[in-house]
Amino acid sequence: MAIERNGVILIDEEGRRSDGRKWDELRPIHIKVGVLRRADGSALVEMGKTKVLASVYGPREIHPRHLALPDKAILRVAYRMATFSVTERKKPQPSRREIELSKVIKEALAPALILDEFPRTAIEVYALVLQADGGTRVASINAAALALADAGIPMKDLVTAIAVGRIGNYIVVDLNDLEDKYGDADMPIAMIPVTDEITLLQMDGTMTPEQFDKCLEAAKRAILEIYDLQKEALRYRYLQIKKELMEEQSK
Numbered sequence: 001m002a003i004e005r006n007g008v009i010l011i012d013e014e015g016r017r018s019d020g021r022k023w024d025e026l027r028p029i030h031i032k033v034g035v036l037r038r039a040d041g042s043a044l045v046e047m048g049k050t051k052v053l054a055s056v057y058g059p060r061e062i063h064p065r066h067l068a069l070p071d072k073a074i075l076r077v078a079y080r081m082a083t084f085s086v087t088e089r090k091k092p093q094p095s096r097r098e099i100e101l102s103k104v105i106k107e108a109l110a111p112a113l114i115l116d117e118f119p120r121t122a123i124e125v126y127a128l129v130l131q132a133d134g135g136t137r138v139a140s141i142n143a144a145a146l147a148l149a150d151a152g153i154p155m156k157d158l159v160t161a162i163a164v165g166r167i168g169n170y171i172v173v174d175l176n177d178l179e180d181k182y183g184d185a186d187m188p189i190a191m192i193p194v195t196d197e198i199t200l201l202q203m204d205g206t207m208t209p210e211q212f213d214k215c216l217e218a219a220k221r222a223i224l225e226i227y228d229l230q231k232e233a234l235r236y237r238y239l240q241i242k243k244e245l246m247e248e249q250s251k
């Protein structure tokens, strides 16, 4: 039986989702690390039509100075949506949602960072959504973690994130905008894969405990898939740097 919400077929007769995916299928993911020359670290992450550019500056001096901490660096995160990232122009001034997501993303990243190596400094992370189609906070976390690694910030591990949810009795992984809006529940999750720590877990909608367990299990599988792609993109970046250095030396 197809599942329809607000006149939109979210699951068809064959159990396929609105974009033809199976319940646990991720959207195509593309990752590139080191895309901005002047930032200390940067990464571009595409999850389907959602596209986020993250850049990192620091560790560097803090302004205003009184915000400095004597024993560790402070982490600042700004999540923003470009005015052209959604069909109806988004107002440029930061919305409450953007301020809240900046905080949530910061809290998802912080446990992975070793901040006490850089007292009295700031590490600044910017996540700019270039195109939004659901899951922009998780794509921002995936991109920001890579940009931090690219900037050489010491980390326990990367942070990897995915949104899972429920449409009727179906658990769905990597929700698009339609599924996020009209589905029965959505749950973004971020983890530090190497320690199995969950650094973000939010939920909108309702689920039974069994559905929650299934969601968590599906999220963990998806996170390991994305983690492999993140590591591959970092490796590619290092090979690129090595090549550039060798070319410079041979000049």
Ligand code: ADP
Binding pocket: 086, 087, 088, 090, 097, 132, 133, 134, 135, 136, 137, 138, 163, 177, 180, 188
């Ligand atoms: P997330 O992007 O992390 O899933 P939300 O659940 O708040 O965060 O948003 C879901 C989706 O709603 C976004 O990915 C985006 O596609 C859409 N959206 C968010 N803000 C706007 C906006 N101002 N205008 C149009 N669409 C928006």
